[in-house]
Amino acid sequence: MxxxxxxxxxxxxxxxxxxxxxxxxxxxxxxxxxxxxxxxxxxxxxxxxxxxxxxxxxxxxxxxxxxxxxxxxxxxxxxxxxxxxxxxxxxxxxxxxxxxxxxxxxxxxxxxxxxxxxxxxxxxxxxxxxxxxxxxxxxxxxxxxxxxxxxxxxxxxxxxxxxxxxxxxxxxxxxxxxxxxxxxxxxxxxxxxxxxxxxxxxxxxxxxxxxxxxxxxxxxxxxxFPRVCATKDKIAFAVHELSLKAKKDEYRDKLEDKLRVNTHSLETSTEDNWTTVKLSTTAAAEESVGRERRNQPEWFEENTEVLTPLIVAKNKAYTVYLTKNTQTKKKEFRKHQRIVKKAVDKAKEE
The missing domain is CATH 3.60.10 (Deoxyribonuclease I; Chain A)
Incomplete structure (x- = not known):
């Protein structure tokens, strides 16, 4: 290919x-x-x-x-x-x-x-x-x-x-x-x-x-196949934080607490037990080490509450355009592109 x-x-x-x-x-x-x-x-x-x-x-x-x-x-x-x-x-x-x-x-x-x-x-x-x-x-x-x-x-x-x-x-x-x-x-x-x-x-x-x-x-x-845009849930965990003893102990304690509460059972299916372990593991990681932080420009971090919803709307419009591939969806995507560009230019000027 x-x-x-x-x-x-x-x-x-x-x-x-x-x-x-x-x-x-x-x-x-x-x-x-x-x-x-x-x-x-x-x-x-x-x-x-x-x-x-x-x-x-x-x-x-x-x-x-x-x-x-x-x-x-x-x-x-x-x-x-x-x-x-x-x-x-x-x-x-x-x-x-x-x-x-x-x-x-x-x-x-x-x-x-x-x-x-x-x-x-x-x-x-x-x-x-x-x-x-x-x-x-x-x-x-x-x-x-x-x-x-x-x-x-x-x-x-x-x-x-x-x-x-x-x-x-x-x-x-x-x-x-x-x-x-x-x-x-x-x-x-x-x-x-x-x-x-x-x-x-x-x-x-x-x-x-x-x-x-x-x-x-x-x-x-x-x-x-339509390209799937990355979402917040796909951002990797900050696993490098586990190199610190304090963070490692915090993650272990939170995981043990969650597994103690959400115990697996022989009466439930393997799929349900796996879901319980998965949710407990990810929840403990979220609370202890969190996700990786992307290095964003200062102007973006100051205007993230305004820009993020506009970018999400633009990405959704792009996904729809790739899926249906019509002139109407293309115009909708271009409109969101112009809105995001205008907001970014304004944020940079401030």
Missing amino acids: GKREQKKGRRNLTVCTWNIQTLVENFETKWFGKDVWRVVEGFTLLNFSRPLPVNGEVVVRNEGVGIILDPQATAAWRDAGEGSSRYKGIKAKYFSDLQDTGPDTTNHILVVLGDFNARVGVLGQSDDLWHKVIGKHGLDEGNLAGENILQFCTANQLTVMNNWFQKKNIYYGTWMHPVTKKHHMIDLIVMRATGRVSCRDFKVMRGANCWTDHKMIRAKFRVR
């Missing part, structure tokens, strides 16, 4: 997703019609949307959903009430829950990734419906599940990153159909459309090998 990139606060971020929970080569599910199928030793498979053959006719089995429950999940399902109507709405509930979480993260980097079991297709020559939602590179035609994904992305200003980068077709397929041997792109990486320029690469990692029929997918990002 170059010096220029370090100053900007940009960092490389790599995210991956890999579906390794599949039924590849374990056993096949090629039965028809039954909504509930007992597998073995309490495991249950919920199966629906597969038509029954009539008079020996051949029925194409290209759609359907199956959910396998272990004994504990089977018991919970039966207690809640059996019936396919209770699990047909799982996908709809997923999108509803995802929609509820979206608005709370508008100021953060948002990446949703995983096995969506949906084909979103590619952007056609005259297709303006999914403009800025998908790119023109990739595999497959879309299906109904993929259309649901694209509608959700459009409503929330999201984009599917899989098909924005031109690559060989072998680097788009994430899953191979066991019968047709055709590769499909059903594992997706979705992010906010306004941050698409921060994604530098997408690739299917074909060399990753595991007991699964899915391929790992990887995306690389260049992101900017």
Whole structure:
């Protein structure tokens, strides 16, 4: 990483997703019609949307959903009430829950990734419906599940990153159909459309090998993390004071008193006990040795009560500007800069 990139606060971020929970080569599910199928030793498979053959006719089995429950999940399902109507709405509930979480993260980097079991297709020559939602590179035609994904992305200003980068077709397929041997792109990486320029690469990692029929997918990002301004709490303790015997004895006595009052207990968690020790230690240090004093000019020390609030307000405005990076926030930060400069010049003249 170059010096220029370090100053900007940009960092490389790599995210991956890999579906390794599949039924590849374990056993096949090629039965028809039954909504509930007992597998073995309490495991249950919920199966629906597969038509029954009539008079020996051949029925194409290209759609359907199956959910396998272990004994504990089977018991919970039966207690809640059996019936396919209770699990047909799982996908709809997923999108509803995802929609509820979206608005709370508008100021953060948002990446949703995983096995969506949906084909979103590619952007056609005259297709303006999914403009800025998908790119023109990739595999497959879309299906109904993929259309649901694209509608959700459009409503929330999201984009599917899989098909924005031109690559060989072998680097788009994430899953191979066991019968047709055709590769499909059903594992997706979705992010906010306004941050698409921060994604530098997408690739299917074909060399990753595991007991699964899915391929790992990887995306690389260049992101900017807001710089956090130092606060008073981060000023180091004046530990050099402990070289004096009087200060050392004072710190030891105060720490013993606080630990005697705030005793740890075996009934509380390790986290709570650690918090008690930490607070006692820092409180004893504050009262005995205090914090390091910064060498400030005389004019600043004389006007610290006036200048400090102005500087704090300016730092907060700068943090907000780095986070949101809009012209409005930039103007607000510049305004605070001018106020601080005017106050500093006045303090120096006096």
